[in-house]
Amino acid sequence: MSEAASRPAKATPRPRRARDASRAASRSAILAAARRVASRDGARDLSLRGVAAEAGFAPAALYGYFRNKDELLLALAADDLTVLARAMRDAGPAGLAGAGAAALNLLKGAETMAAASAALAGTPQEAGPKEAGKLAEAERLFNGRLIAALKALSDAGGLPTGSRESQCDVVLVAASLAGLALLARSGRLGALGFSPEEMIARLDGRFGRG
Structure with missing residues (x-):
């Protein structure tokens, strides 16, 4: 077996368009969750942690979309x-x-x-x-x-x-x-x-x- 064949194949990077679409979909899901929380608990009492739980995201992941x-x-x-x-x-x-x-x-x-x-x-x-x-x-x-x-x-x-x-x-x-x-x-x-x-x-x- 050649050296090249024995090396693990590199992961193919996702096309930019696919990454952008995935990010847009996640952002829309977060906004939809935030709107549900706001309707239920009031927009003034909305928290990022509560929105993350509603959307099924880890709280830290939410900061990649909305910093506060x-x-x-x-x-x-x-x-x-x-x-x-x-x-x-x-x-x-x-x-x-x-x-x-x-x-x-x-x-x-x-x-x-x-x-x-x-x-x-x-x-x-x-x-x-x-x-x-x-x-x-x-x-x-x-x-x-x-x-x-x-x-x-x-x-x-x-x-x-x-x-x-x-x-x-x-x-x-x-x-x-x-x-x-x-x-x-x-x-x-x-x-x-x-x-x-x-x-x-x-x-x-x-x-x-x-």
């Missing part, structure tokens, strides 16, 4: 913004009233966006350069999805964006919807004697172009 809770919450919130943008685009020809109602309906149940606000307050000073960079990357993803959601709101609602003033109107409508969602989720909107439909109609009357 803030990064995971931002990823969940970014996904919520994508769903939100799609819902507003699919709201039909009802203009701002339809887009606003679709947005409010989703925002009432999207606790992840409210929980992610702490991550957006700034990078912890004790974070190392690598961790700070990863969090900044998660923030850029979130910001990109937020801009896409604002564009979907302006398009579906017929809101112009050609001037600074009109762009302010879009942000005001979005902020109003987020605030209404917070009041509705906590039951305070009804306690104050208002309904979501009434508030959406007021927004449509003030900002709509119908």
Whole structure:
């Protein structure tokens, strides 16, 4: 037997595309597990260890995808913004009233966006350069999805964006919807004697172009 034949064959490295697909699938599984934990226990009380257990991952393995809770919450919130943008685009020809109602309906149940606000307050000073960079990357993803959601709101609602003033109107409508969602989720909107439909109609009357 030749020397070459007696040596063990080297393991064939996995193609890059296969590795990327495997990593993407694992990331999706982690996010799905995180969403189940958030729905069950509340997004604010979500922990990486709890998510790892739900997903069937070793806790240490999770850090290869999300280095901390803030990064995971931002990823969940970014996904919520994508769903939100799609819902507003699919709201039909009802203009701002339809887009606003679709947005409010989703925002009432999207606790992840409210929980992610702490991550957006700034990078912890004790974070190392690598961790700070990863969090900044998660923030850029979130910001990109937020801009896409604002564009979907302006398009579906017929809101112009050609001037600074009109762009302010879009942000005001979005902020109003987020605030209404917070009041509705906590039951305070009804306690104050208002309904979501009434508030959406007021927004449509003030900002709509119908």
